[in-house]
Amino acid sequence: MKLTPGTRLKSAACDTEVVVVRVPSEGAITCGGAPMVPFAEAKPAGVSLDSAASGGTLMGKRYHDEQTGLEMLCTKPGKGSLAIDGRPLQLREAKQLPSSD
Amino acid sequence: MHLPLILDMAADGLGDEIALGSGETAITYAGLRERARAGAAFLGGTPADNTAFLGGNAPAFPIGLFASAIAGRPFVPVNYRLPDADLRKILARTAPAVVIVDDEIVERAAGIEGVTVVPVSAFLAACEVPTPAPDEETINDIAILLFTSGTTGEPKAAVLRQSNLASYVISTVEFMGAAFDGQATLMSVPPYHIAGVSAVLTALYGGRRMVQLAQFTPESWVETARAEAVTHAMVVPTMLGRILAVIERDGVTLPALRHLSYGGGRMPASVIEKALELLPGVDFVNAYGLTETSSTIAVLTPDDHRVCRASEDPLIRRRLGSVGRPLPSLELQVMAGEGVPAPAGELGEIWVRGEQVSGEYIGKKAIRDDGWFPTNDHGWLDADGYLFVEGRLDDVIVRGGENISPGEIEDVLRLHPAVVDVAVFGLPDDEWGEKVAAAVVAAEAIEGRLLTQWVRERLRSTKAPEVVFFRVELPYNETGKLLRRALKAELSGS
Structure with missing residues (x-):
């Protein structure tokens, strides 16, 4: 699957949905321990949440991986946590900017 | 997305x-x-x-x-x-x-x-x-x-x-x-x-x-802000001046207001000083952006406002007239010429690059292949990266090969007690190519030559207006942008 900024993915193991903000150089993206699937496709049956990847995702938070440059925005929260090549993604703290609109 | x-x-x-x-x-x-x-x-x-x-x-x-x-x-x-x-x-x-x-x-x-x-x-x-x-x-x-x-x-x-x-x-x-x-x-x-x-x-x-x-009317703005317990708002400079006049007149402030951002045109220092004084509990933000950049690309934060206002250092104090620093999510530079970034303190064209920057019109792309968008705005960065926007590049006056920004001259003229509002622009000149002209709204009768002298004493003599026109009011578009070119067109023949 080719990722571009804006590609939407969902977790096979929980309710998590994300949108890709920055594309990784390479790597397999997982949530709850299972490969994430394209938004429009049906989830594979019988995938269960890996307890080792069950930290959960938070709505509206951005997650990133320094090594590959991957950044994703969580558009729907779930029980699984995000990883690339088995490396957990880090929560990107929002830069504190004052409202200007 | x-x-x-x-x-x-x-x-x-x-x-x-x-x-x-x-x-x-x-x-x-x-x-x-x-x-x-x-x-x-x-x-x-x-x-x-x-x-x-x-x-x-x-x-x-x-x-x-x-x-x-x-x-x-x-x-x-x-x-x-x-x-x-x-x-x-x-x-x-x-x-x-x-x-x-x-x-x-x-x-x-x-x-x-x-x-x-x-x-x-x-x-x-x-x-x-x-x-x-x-x-x-x-x-x-x-x-x-x-x-x-x-x-x-x-x-x-x-x-x-x-x-x-x-x-x-x-x-x-x-x-x-x-x-x-x-x-x-x-x-x-x-x-x-x-x-x-x-x-x-x-x-x-x-x-x-x-x-x-x-x-928008200043009265309805103030009334709505009070009735709806408004905490945040964004206004253009002309709106803010008129809102402050209403608050000053009725002596009641805006108790719920926490945060006021302004942008869309040059904010006269006198207006922002008055705003800080009349609305002491409010956080102010100056935002700079363009249509082609999906809104804001630089902000002067509430902390910047407080620090600049309290500072005795003129280099810090003058930042109250800047648009602050570029957003961390994009790149911004001032270019002196093709591919040449201007050193701190030097004027040039403001260029910006980032995902929010479109730089595109129907039928025409104004963004370069390397992603940089030349904004056509004229400005400079100080040593700490605060951006000062002087105005549109098209408004720059070229007098005998010297590039003169109208904004700086207007700022100096505005400090004169008789000057209510002012626009500086270039007019054709046989000797110099262009000469510096000013259109002034005056509070009282004053001779043009005294205003020329006022500028000469504070800036280089080449920046002193050679002609001064008096007007009852100046042309602005509805978002507070001074239409210098309208004046220039009108007065070019005289």
């Missing part, structure tokens, strides 16, 4: 909280999505490529914006203040289109080939029809078209893509960061201005209730 996704996130995250308005007519986040979906289904049943919008700040604006996005069509807010001939020319350029028009002015858009007129009342009625989520997304890459004011030639249609706007929103606003905190933002910048568009998107994503002011 696209705009319907932002609406979905807000509706999923904040469902029954109030997104828009108050009291019986309030609309929740879920309600906004329901109406936008219904509006999209309605628009989908009409043969059109674009959705134009001709109206003030009212619920039909955000509903129409998202309905159009869900329907897969660019949304085109049009300036209802334009004279009929110009307005109709622009609407004709959106054809085939549906135009959603305020009921009172439907006839202004009637009878244009390929443009179907839908009164706001009919559109809102269609948005009340229960409609399921669309089966599949039909997102158009172009989210918004904004016709730029264009003081010369035909207005250009700036293209803002879904990715430009969405990137601006997610990189500058914390999702739901303003929710459950009683925050409300007062929207008084018109829908056809980029700040009117970005205000809807950032309020929605941040979870800040929107309060709309259909038409």
